[in-house]
Amino acid sequence: MVEFWSKKTLIGLVLGQILSLLITSTGINAPTSQSLFNYVLLALVYGCILIYRRKPLKSKWYFYVLLGLVDVEANYLVVKAYQYTSLTSVMLLDCWSIPCVILLTWLFLKTKYKFRKYVGVAICVAGLVLVIFSDVHASDRTSGSSPLKGDVLVIAGSMLYAISNVSEEFFVKNADRVELMAMLGLFGAIVSAIQICVLERTELKNIHWSSGVAFPFTGFALAMFLFYSGVPVLLKISGSTMLNLSLLTSDMWSVLIRIFAYHEKVDWMYFIAFAAVVGGLVVYSG
Template sequence: MMFDFGRIWTPNTLIGLGLGQFLSLLITSTGFTSSQLAKKGINAPTSQSFLNYVFLSLVYGTILLYRRKALKAKWYYYIILGLVDVEANFLVVKAYQYTSLTSVMLLDCWSIPSVMLLTWLFLKTKYRFKKITGVVVCVAGLVLVVFSDVHSGDRAGGSNPRKGDLLVIAGATLYAISNVSEEFLVKNADRVELMAMLGLSGGIISAIQISILERNELKSIHWSAEAALPFVGFAVAMFMFYSLVPVLLKINGSTMLNLSLLTSDMWAVLIRIFAYHEKVDWMYFVSFGAVTIGLIIYSGGDIDEDQHPPNAAIVDLGPAVKQDEEANSGNHSKGTAAGSSKTWVA
């Protein structure tokens, strides 16, 4: 197979690869903090994510209020998105109580086929041969980690691995729904609006869920710096992650995001090498190289083939976007207006 590397190494490709790996590092840090809290016997998955939603609503909500503009998407879209996102975080963080860090990260790759199916069904995204090849290479590279001795001890951990694995798969499916929804909204509405409304709806739903499920757990925790720091660290890392995800979604889409996050397990091993001076199996480095090559193939292949597909999804986002369409209709001779409620989704 021949690739035109002049087309692959575009600014968008380089930004997507770099940003994707930074997001992967952030996910690695949240995985470590969740694992540490689980080892301390702290079982409050919704509470861990609550601070993140508060940060999002405060920061982006302030910007949104300052703009004093109507929402571009209907408010109930964000309520649904907030519910899905909160429960995805709840299920995956809950899984750390029953299974190992490695199992969570490996099974989380279930989100990739889920995202591809959802974007194909609802966003009408076309995946050509090169992109599918990139996905296969990425997943094959990650599977190699399973056979590496570096994780042999970690995989055996967990009080109820089967229950934990089912929670991860369910959470990964909800993550896929959340990511595809965010991709649509960030391309058709507004990034600041998305973050502000997701923070508001997620915060409200999280608060309700905490009062029902985790109130007694929070009361039983002996709050100290050792217990509070992982909570705050998790929230800060998640806030940065949520703030940057829409940027990558707009540039490269939700499949690229989920492929990039495959390397989080590998970054975890690198941290162990340099921080704890552990030795790793040679297969790990082959795996890391395979995932990197797969990411390059996916992000660089078929750059122009997926733009403006003939059967792109058309969704009515709301009256505010329709007004933008009418205001800009005279400036475009072809395609749809900038900010239109009926936009091609690649």
């Protein structure tokens, strides 16, 4: 019991839920530009620290270019998918990142998974499925304008998320967290800026800038900055599989916020689902 409830286990569980809460607060419908502000913040803050250190990079810069490209496109594809398919489909298909992460960490990071780990993953996914079943007949779960296109985007984005998370786990364990954040921010900002110029030139023009719009963008950038800053810490403690499992609760946190902040009524299955996911996380990380 003492070994199960170790300090490392508790830190991993708590940090995972803090990151899940941060990702819950990000919901602006601007697939490319919303990420640009975050990458610029990362480049400025961690880049200054990296320059101050005056130490050579521990990993080749072109590996970070690839990581920046993968991370930007993962964010873009999943956010873009919300325009075409239902939230239920996104929640379900986004789980595809979990088996992808398990496979990639097993192949490239030589991570060994015991039977208990698979049981924890199964419980977490089962909890999310409960949420999906409870939402099937909800009025806000429309099919979307192009469900097939949206579903393909989610699956592709989930696979890129898995590649990005496993790559970050490798860099944070073999290079340096500050270096990782600085280089990811730098090349992520460059890729995002190029993509806006080439593919999404009208994205920012269509946003009617005002204090009411600027505040959500600023809040999004800060939330994502904190999220990205915390991800390497969790990756080093518990690995990328734990990160992806922890983020399964993000939709449930949004439901709890709606309950207590807006006094909305939700299906009782949400509470069972939330408990199942948290239980699965405990089983996995123990």
